[in-house]
Amino acid sequence: MTASLILFYVYAAVAVIGAIGMVSSPKLVHAVMWLFATLFAIAALYLSLGSEFLAAMQLFVYGGAVTVLVLFVLMLARPTETATSKPRATRTIAAAVLCAAFFAALAATLGGASFSHDVAGAHDTAQLAQILFSRYALPFELAGLALTIALIGAIVLAREEDAE
């Protein structure tokens, strides 16, 4: 068992524990904090894959922006989760059984599958920039456009009452 494998298990454990904490914590703020732990661990997983750019983006976009955005909405909207908003026990059990069965099927398939992989090697950020700005230049621009439209839509939605 090499050191990298041990580190991988640590990252994976943090990610999974954070995810379980997210779905099981009764308070929404705590759920967001658990989600942050999971996102942080996923950034570490990207680092273990050798994609340092993805790890940085994961921390900026998810760890920074998304978490803070959700916390801001939580602060502004103050959604009250009362006891009646708790899901029924039968529904929770049914969902748990369904998800466990789905995971069992996935793990049985993926765990034993063998892929024809080349020698594992990470590509550096220069290669990513090369392909992003040459072959995928048009999708890249469209992604920027989609993001702009979504943000304008978000502003329009959130300011709806002022227009009336």
Add this chain to the structure above:
Amino acid sequence: MITLNHYLVVAALLFCIGLFGVLTSKSALRVVISVELILNAVNVNLAAFATYVAPKEAVGTSFVIFLMVVAAAEIGLALALILTLNKSSDIAAIDSISQLKG
């Protein structure tokens, strides 16, 4: 030695936990953050495949970037919707939001 299958199983586990969150939560904000978890699991899959199966070209890595953009757009719109719904009614229960107009 970490293999591709390690990453795939971890991503599948994260995906299933996110799915469980979407299925069981009654608050709209919980559904949104569970969907974020699902998208992150997919991102881990893409990055792992990019490193192990196609190390010569950074195709999978660029897909992760695009998926992050789409996820950011999605969460921006979703949070705006939640704020708007919160003005008119209590968003605590998504089951109570049964009509789009009115």
